[in-house]
Amino acid sequence: MTDDFVFVAKVGSIPEGRGATFAVGNRLVAVFNVGGTYQAIDDLCPHMGASLGAGELVSGVVTCPWHAWRFSVSDGCWRDNPRLSVDSFEVRVVGDDIQVRSLPRPKQKAGHDR
Numbered sequence: 001m002t003d004d005f006v007f008v009a010k011v012g013s014i015p016e017g018r019g020a021t022f023a024v025g026n027r028l029v030a031v032f033n034v035g036g037t038y039q040a041i042d043d044l045c046p047h048m049g050a051s052l053g054a055g056e057l058v059s060g061v062v063t064c065p066w067h068a069w070r071f072s073v074s075d076g077c078w079r080d081n082p083r084l085s086v087d088s089f090e091v092r093v094v095g096d097d098i099q100v101r102s103l104p105r106p107k108q109k110a111g112h113d114r
């Protein structure tokens with residue numbers, strides 16, 4: 001594949017409101033089904049390394065299963081301190097395939113409106 005997107009799963013294999021973890025290149029990426037659209041962030045919680053793909057997803061925010069740090073799955077922003085974030089990844093659906101871009105999105109600079 002020449003455009004950096006990697007197949008991770010078939011449409012329908014990640015239930016709505018849930019996440020799952022996949023290897024993308026040399027990283028683990030958590031992919032979430034948010035109301036029928038897919039969003040992806042780094043799977044590794046920056047606190048102590050829990051799998052964010054196993055966390056509870058509510059209104060586009062995943063809660064780490066170990067100590068309840070919360071991250072927006074759209075951009076990886078840590079909800080309790082928006083100046084910090086985990087990487088987020090572009091997701092696309094091609095036919096029945098969910099694909100994740102292996103390169104993370106460029107980090108946004110934290111602003112006063114976030």
Ligand code: FES
Binds near residue numbers: 069
């Ligand atoms: S490992 Fe995620 S909050 Fe502690």
